[in-house]
Amino acid sequence: MRPLQQSEQSVTSVLIWDLPLRLFHWAMVLVVCVAAVTGYLFEDWWLDVHVWAGYALTALLLFRLIWGFVGSYYSRFNSFPLSIGGVRTHLFDLLRGRSDPKEGHTPVGAWMIVLLLTTLIGLVVSGFVVWGGQENNGPLASVISYGVGKGVEDVHEIFANILMGLIGVHLAGVLVETVIFKHDLIRAMLTGEKQVVPSGKSTAGLKHSVIGIVLFTVIAFGLTYWINSASRANEVAALDQIYKQACGECHMAYHPSLRTQSAWDQLMQGLEDHYGEDASLSDEVAQTVRTYLKDNNALNFDTEAAHKIGRINTPSLRITDTRFWQKKHDDFKDADFRHPAVGSKINCIACHKDAETGRFDDASIKLPKGIKYD
Amino acid sequence: MIKPFIVALGLGTVAFAGPVQADTILPEYEAQARAADPSFSGFSAERGQAFYLKDHATGKAETPSCTTCHMGNPTQAGRTRAGKTIAPMALSQTPDRFQDVKKVEKWFRRNCKSVLGRECSPQEKGDFITFMKTQ
Known part of the structure; x- marks a missing residue:
């Protein structure tokens, strides 16, 4: 009885997790939730919220990586019990229903942190690439091409799925430790304290x-x-005023990057019967418009709209006949397009507030009242 | 004594500048109409109204009448087939209408071809504007 009594007496409350580490953990929970919900469940126009979560995640990750070298003892990576032998022993113990309380991470727990951090780094880096390339936004907009950004989108999604899996395992591990082994890990991550026999290693x-x-x-x-x-507003140019006046009186003036040069040429040749109306221009204006369209056609722009719509020719020349356009709008009913604030399918600017710039940023979509996306 | 005179002259010029411009376009069409038909006896708001409301249907199928886009009541805003708002044609609602000869000619040329399938005659144009001035 005596030795047991002694060991019970020496179990005390020890500060294991320093305050910055705990704040990091819970901030991470919040930010990852926001990023996951906006990324998986919400529509394209929540992308700016998703990106803000990504920026916050980046700051948190940078902090954690540095903290792994300068934080208190159990925050530092060199305190992580990562040896394979340790992991094996730990796993066998778990299978036999044993798990001794540890001051810092358990071997399996430490590996979980390594995997989580690695995945998060991959997620954030790929996120920046997609944001810069495909969406032509953020700090990498000027260095990543559309094609690269588009390709990396799949990588970003894979990292996201891996992260969801890891979080599942992480939560399961915490549940097992809490319920089966009665180690209150959640409380420890809140207060920073664990009930252990002090080893004197913690410096928090x-x-x-x-x-x-x-x-x-x-x-x-x-x-x-x-x-x-x-971040600089890439690929933005105000519409030429002569062009805007010549082509923007009956319908909104479409950005030249939304069609190829051959499509524009064909269109300019048929202005006398322009979708059922005479839209002919004086020779002088027509020449100015032609030059402007040629200089700014889809091949000269690296935006998503230029790639997915502008460079795709349709027999009718209509933007709304491209597959990408139809896919992106197939949740809207015909009545939505007849809404007084919209008028018709070709009035992009009713919802895409930046349509005249040719950018069509997801974050610039604002649906008029009364139009629902379902 | 000279100062007030200059001021009065200046004010007179300002007051005169607007209406003069607005009224250059009708005499122009009147001269053309007279040249085309020596028996021409002036523009008529009634003819202009009938022309505006008529279902011509001799141009493109999508635009049988002026009212297709400009609506039956010219004091109200119209709407292009693409959904864009058109300021009312009535001069009382849009006072700067029919001032810019180039603009007026551009739209008569385009819209007459769309609605009638031909260019409008000077008399039709003059009647149209005369009607809009009464609205």
Whole structure:
């Protein structure tokens, strides 16, 4: 009885997880939830929220990677019990229904953190590439082509699915530890304290709280600065005024990047019977319009709209006959297009507020009141 | 004594500039109409109204009448087939209508071809504008 009593006496509350690490963990939970919900469930026009979550995730990850070297003992990567032998022993113990309380991470838990962080890095990096290439936005817009961004979208989705799987395993692990082995890991991640026999290794304290918060603030400001200075509105040019007046009086003036040069030529040749109306122009204006269309046609732009709509020729020359257009609008009913605020399918600007720039950013979609997406 | 005179002259010029421009287009059409038909006896708002409301249907199938886009009541805004709003044709609602000769000629040329399948005569154009001035 005596030795047992002694060991019971020496079990005390020890601060294992420093405050910055705990804040990181719960901020991560929140941000990943926002990113996952907007990424998996919401429509395209929630993309800006998704991207903000991605930026926040980036700041948190950068913090965690540095914290892995300068944080308190159990936050540092070199304290992670990653040896294969340790993992094997731990797994056998678990299968036999045993799990001793650990001050820091268990071997399996440590590997889970490594996998989670690696996946999150992949997710964030691929996110930046898709955002820059496919959507022509963010700090990488000027360096990543549309094609690369489009290709990496699949990679981003794979990382997202892996992350969902890992989170599932992570939660299952916490559940097992909490319910079966009565190790209150959730409480430990809230208070930072565990009931253990102190080994004297933990160094968490006020010093780390201060350093961590200063470090995170510096990272957040630095990242914001980089995003703001590297992000430039790429591929935006105000419509030529003569063009806008010549072509924007009956319908909105379409950005030249929405059609190829051959399509524009064909259209300009048929202005006397332009979808059932005479839309002929004086020779002088027509020449100016032709030059403008040629200089800014779909092949000269690297936007998603130029690739998926502009470069696709249709016999009718209509934008609305492209498969991409139809796929993106197939949830809308004919009545939606007849809505007074819309008028017709060819009035892009009714919902795409940036239509005249040719960008068609997802974040610029604002549906008029009364139109639902389902 | 000279100063008020200059001011009065200036004001007179300003007051004169607007109406002069607005009324250059009708005399122009009147001269053309007279040249085409020596018995021409002036524009008529009634003829203009009938022309505006008539179902011509001799042009493109999509646009049988002026009212296809401009609506039956010219004091109300019209709507293009593409869904864009057209300011009312009535001068009382859109005072700067029929001022820019180039613009007026461009739209008569296009829309007459669309609706009638031919260009409008100077008399038809003059009647149309005369009607819109009464609205």
